[in-house]
Amino acid sequence: MSNPDRPDEARLDAQRCAIMDVGFPEIEWPTFSGLIVGLPWLTALVGLLPVALFAAGLGWLERDPSVDAFVSHDHPAWLAREMARETFGLEDPAIVVFAQEPGTSAFNAPTLAAVDRFTDEVATLDGVEPGVISIGSEKAILATASGDLEAPEIIDPYAIDPQASLTLYRQMPALAETLVSENEDALMVIVPVSDPNRAEEVTAAMRDLALEAAPPGVSVHMSGVATMNARLAEHIAGDTKIFLPAAFVVIGLFLLLALRRGQAIIGPIVVVIGSALSAVGAIGLIGSKYYLITTALPVVVMAIAVADSIHLTLAYQRARAQDPTGTRAQAMQAAIDKVALPIILTSVTTALGFAGLAIGSPMKPIADFGLVGAVGVMVACLLSLTVLPLIQLRLADLPPSVARAAILDNLLSRIARWSALRPGAALALSAVVVSGALAAASQVEFDYERRNYFTAGDDVLVADDLLAERFSGGNILDVIIDSGEDEGLLTADAVRQIVDLQRRLEAIPQIGKVTSYGDAIGLMHERLNAARPGALPDRTNAPAQYMFLYEASGDPEDFDAQLDFGRRYAMVRGYLENGEYSSTKPVIREVGAIVEDWSQQTGLKASLSGRMAVNDGWMDSLKASHPLTIGAAVLMVWLATFVLLRGFGPASVAMLPVLSGIVLLYAAMGLVGIDLAPATSMCAAIAAGLGVDFGIHLVQELRSKIARGQDLLAALSGNYVTVMRACFFSAVSLGAGFTVVALSETPVLRWFGLLIAFAALGSLFGALVLVPAIASVTSRKWSSTHA
Structure with missing residues (x-):
């Protein structure tokens, strides 16, 4: 309370009252x-x-062109493959083939000298692991007159004799169709690399070395996962x-x-x-x-x-x-x-x-x-x-x-008015289009084939075709055996069980050939005991004794690709001509059942490994997760639209272009025969985010006009047409931009770009036709929504 005895305070009170009477000026905040x-x-x-x-x-930034990037590192096939890589060193190698013309023997002095030279020199390259395999590194298994084993080199580097090398090779049936083609007109070199996912430099050096070594008339072909990854890295750069x-x-x-x-x-x-x-x-x-x-x-x-x-x-x-x-x-x-x-x-x-x-x-x-x-x-x-x-x-x-833009604006305005005035016809037309699209979309399948990453005529495809035609194929399926103890695999029972597994796997029609250390033990038994071909030792310690005899004249490391140093782990390797997921899936399932049954019968632990098992594992994961991925994308987009547009009706109308774009995308895949694989599986989720853009812009414009009291036809004119024009150019620009991806050297990326472009046009159809039609039916229900 003021004190009347103090005039200064009274004067201040009067000033305060005057200010209050006038009021504070209204502050205009910047927009x-x-x-x-x-x-x-x-x-x-x-x-x-x-x-x-x-x-x-x-x-x-670091580049990683490998298929392994898609694999979950806790998948059993991945873990078994990594163990095989560490133990045997042959997982995902580079494969180099020296090929004569079909029908011409590769067992001639120049070709044998080239393979022998390449085998030695490629092992010295940076990035190449020990254990290069070819007939230049392999030895034959023979018995001497005194009953001992001898292991002469198939190619004698000091005095190359084609006939002698051919005779020694034919003593080793396990090498047929793996290191030597079925008709003996091509020779293979298997080169383990340090990192098959980043092998651009080492595979380039291999190619140069092979071309330098190859004599006239001999073509060089390179395949294998390491080579394919290097080729994909080139595609990325290009x-x-x-x-x-x-x-x-x-x-x-x-x-x-x-x-x-x-x-x-x-x-x-x-x-x-x-x-x-x-x-x-x-x-x-x-x-x-x-x-x-x-x-x-x-x-x-x-x-x-x-x-x-x-x-x-x-x-x-x-x-x-x-x-x-x-x-x-x-x-x-x-x-x-x-x-x-x-x-x-x-x-x-x-x-x-x-x-x-x-x-x-x-x-x-x-x-x-x-x-x-x-x-x-x-x-x-x-x-x-x-x-x-x-x-x-x-x-x-x-x-x-x-x-x-008079012509385009007039056309877009006519489409919007027709859909609003005749919603039944617009919806009937849409139903016909969507029904046909769903029928086509039902043909889409999950599938993967590494060949699809390369165009027809690519060098790696030529090499892959050669492997399928002349050898047992370049698609590897391994079974890793664990006996549980050192020296556990050098018993007669273990060898018999390993060979039994081989024979059961070879009975599957899609598997070309299966190899293991059991092949060598059988040969030793045959040569030392004049046993019939295919017979196996029955004395418990015979395999260990045979191996001791072999090591006396051969190299203890000759079996490193099939048997570890402690003789606890072994690799049984099968070769498939076809690497397509849909074709190998039943093979993997059958092999898995055989391996499980075999493990229970023998007590030996067996695990599926190899490129085909790994591919099967991550494709199964993709197939299982795809509905979740698309569902999560669509649900998140709808929830965000619902929250941001503050209404169930407007949000649902805005989602119509999303649905039309996704349906037409899958329809295009079904019509053209494009499979759902890693790259193409992303298209629908991306299309969901793109398609809603058109719906949101158009619905927001309609809501603002309807909220101001305009009827639907009036709301569909004026600035709405400008928004339609912007949506039209946005869709066309999106389509054109994604079509640029079709310039890729990789077919899968071409499909990815074209599918997104098609989805953008499908979403534009939903935006221009469905939004006005549905709005004419439902706009009264959301006309009072806060705009």
Whole structure:
């Protein structure tokens, strides 16, 4: 309470009352668009800083072209394969074949000398492990007149005698169709490498060495997983050089078509480059690798980033055309106010579509693709709402007459009005299209064949075909045996059981040949005891004695590829001509049943290993996880749309383009015969994030107009048509951008790009036809929704 005896205080009270009577002036807080336009330097810093941070990860990028990247490292086949690699050193080698013309014997002096020389010299290359195998390293098993074993080299390097080498080879039936072709017209060298997943340099050196050693008339062919991985690494490097320039050209042309001014595409190009750099840099920051499928990532992010740029720029050009006397800043603020929310909504939902890959896929390359793809999308969103407006308000002006696209706008308006006025016809047409698409989609199958990563006529396919035609095939299926104790496999019972397993596996029609150390023990028994071919020793210690006798004249390391030093572990190796998942799956299942039954009968532990078992394991994982991956992506996109649009009806309508795009994507796969494999399995999840963009932009525009009291036909005119035009150019730009991936040297990546492009067009169909039709039926239910 004031004191009346103090006049100064009374005067202050009077002043306070006067101020209260007048009132405080109302503070006008700056809008989001006002901050963007009014603080350009701060805005540019906010937009470009994340790009700089993510781009720093480019220095930590590592390339990994291997198929092994897709395999879970806790899968039993993977663990058994790693144990086999450490124990026997022959997993996923490079295979080099010296081939004569069919029908011409390879047992001639020049060819034998070339194989012998190559066997010795390739072992000295960096990256090659000990244990190179060929008839230049193998020995025959013979008995002397005194009853001892001798092990002469099949190729005598000091005096090459083709007839003598042929005679010795024919004493070793286990080498037929493995190191020597069935018709004896080609010779194989198996080269173990230190890291078959990164073998570009060593396989290149092998090729040079083999070509130098090969005599005239002898062709050199290289295959094997190590060689294929090296070839895929070449594809990655080549694709990267092609994709980015081609994508810039294609996207630039469609931006020019959409924005109709050369200067107007500079801002979108900045967004495209910044988002692509951020996505690729994020790979290094999270410690991931540049996998085969990652090759398409920059193009994917670039194509997606274009959409936001088109929406903002067309909105700005329309605002300028509607009020030519206003300032550019005012027009840009109006454009940002119009499209900022839809851009944020679509970016979040697209990022969640990518995140569905990260959550649902058990394969690290696919999960990482989803994670860094989401980073690229959100950086594109940030750049589109910060840096892009600053550039476009200076460069994207068009005369009012040019800002309109009369022919296209008229066509799009007619489609929207027809769908709204005749929803029954529109839905019937859609039902026919979707029914046909579902019928085609039902033909899609899960399958994988490593050959599909190469184009017809590629050197590795020629080599692979030669292995299938002249040898037992290059597709390896191993069984690793564990006796549980050292020397446990050098007993008569163990040898008999191993050979029994071989014979049971050889009875499977799809398996060409099966080998093990039991072949050599049988030969020793035959040669030392004049036993019949195929007979096995019955004395318990006979195999150990035979091995001791062999080591007296041969090399103890001659059996390292089949039997470990402690004689506890053994490898039984089978060869398959066909490496296709759908064909090998029943073989793997049958072999697994035989091995399990054999283990129970013998008490010896057996585990499936080899490339075919590993491929089967990760394809089973992919097949099991695919519905979860797609379901997670679609559910996350719908939930985000539901939350952001604040209504079940609007969110469901916005999802219609998603469903139409996914259905037509699978239909294309079924019609063309494209299998669901690692790369193509990602398409639907990505399409889910892309397709909802069109629905969100159109539904948000409809909601805002209906909330202001306009009827549906009035809401479908004016700015709605401009949004449709932006969606049209976005879809076409997306399709064109993804089509660039079809330039890849790898067929699987071609399919990936074309399928996403097809899905984008399918989503556009759903956006232009289904959204107005369903809105005409349901708009009353969500017209009161908060816009």
